Amino acid sequence: MGQSIEEVTGKAETLIEALPYIRDFNGKKVVVKYGGSAMLDKRLQESVIKDVALLKLVGMKPIIVHGGGKEISKWLEMTGKKSEFVDGLRVTDEETMEVAEMVLNKVNKYLVQEMQKLGVNAAGVSGKDGGMLMCEKKTANGKDIGYVGEVVSVNTELIDTLIDNEFVPIIAPIGMDKTYHPYNINADDAASAVAKAMHAEKLAFMTDIEGVCLDPEDPSTLISVLSLEEADNLIEKGIIGGGMIPKIKNCVEAVEQGVSRVHILDGRREHCLLLEFFTRKGIGTAIIDNKVNLYPHENS
Numbered sequence: 457m458g459q460s461i462e463e464v465t466g467k468a469e470t471l472i473e474a475l476p477y478i479r480d481f482n483g484k485k486v487v488v489k490y491g492g493s494a495m496l497d498k499r500l501q502e503s504v505i506k507d508v509a510l511l512k513l514v515g516m517k518p519i520i521v522h523g524g525g526k527e528i529s530k531w532l533e534m535t536g537k538k539s540e541f542v543d544g545l546r547v548t549d550e551e552t553m554e555v556a557e558m559v560l561n562k563v564n565k566y567l568v569q570e571m572q573k574l575g576v577n578a579a580g581v582s583g584k585d586g587g588m589l590m591c592e593k594k595t596a597n598g599k600d601i602g603y604v605g606e607v608v609s610v611n612t613e614l615i616d617t618l619i620d621n622e623f624v625p626i627i628a629p630i631g632m633d634k635t636y637h638p639y640n641i642n643a644d645d646a647a648s649a650v651a652k653a654m655h656a657e658k659l660a661f662m663t664d665i666e667g668v669c670l671d672p673e674d675p676s677t678l679i680s681v682l683s684l685e686e687a688d689n690l691i692e693k694g695i696i697g698g699g700m701i702p703k704i705k706n707c708v709e710a711v712e713q714g715v716s717r718v719h720i721l722d723g724r725r726e727h728c729l730l731l732e733f734f735t736r737k738g739i740g741t742a743i744i745d746n747k748v749n750l751y752p753h754e755n756s
Contacts, residue, residue, distance in 0.1 A: 491523030530746030589631035605639030662723030667741035
């Protein structure tokens with residue numbers, strides 16, 4: 457059966473609503489941290505890749521930084537090695553580092569493959585390529601957790617070259633220290649570092665939560681737009697707690713260092729990137745500078 461005139465009209469209205477966003481973001485760099493459930497579900501994987509491909513085709517300059525933690529845990533288990541975490545960071549000895557790099561490179565090339573299927577050129581690299589992500593050892597509350605890296609510098613030359621030649625860079629969060637030893641980097645940290653270095657317009661974190669809620673048990677309390685000052689207040693009051701604190705601090709730091717807007721999105725929802733970027737209401741939480749407020753068309 458054909459679509460009704462109401463359905464067709466609704467689609468046209470959606471496109472019209474997206475128009476000012478497409479115009480304002482044309483030519484702007486957008487960093488997408490891809491991870492969580494969206495990496496495990498085939499339907500969600502396709503949704504994310506299609507969203508990023510569309511961002512590229514309407515004139516934006518997307519960059520994907522991906523994780524792969526659950527896949528790394530699966531492969532470690534297959535080798536008889538148990539995963540250990542301290543403050544959410546994987547304890548990474550030499551053997552774990554070897555498995556992590558192997559798995560992340562496998563994930564990386566799969567994402568390239570899926571992007572190419574849609575007719576969009578993509579290039580998969582790791583933070584080792586071109587000395588992109590240089591690290592030093594990161595500790596967890598002073599505890600040595602092995603080869604886990606804190607990004608100290610980002611060389612954007614390779615990323616710029618790929619974007620200038622119309623490729624979508626897909627980055628695995630592996631870096632090196634000054635002795636050229638590989639380090640596993642938390643994907644949130646890597647995405648934040650890349651977004652800051654690239655002076656990205658947007659940084660989107662795909663997570664397994666709706667966004668920032670006043671009551672974490674009640675999705676209807678979702679906060680659509682959060683200023684830096686409000687974010688700090690919510691942490692002080694304990695409304696933002698646990699594992700969300702480092703994520704929100706990453707967001708705040710990125711905005712303070714020049715990223716115009718940081719989004720926390722529910723990666724379990726299909727087409728979450730398009731819904732957040734191209735609709736007035738959005739579906740996640742956008743964190744903005746206290747002085748910037750909204751985009752011009754959001755005030756109209």
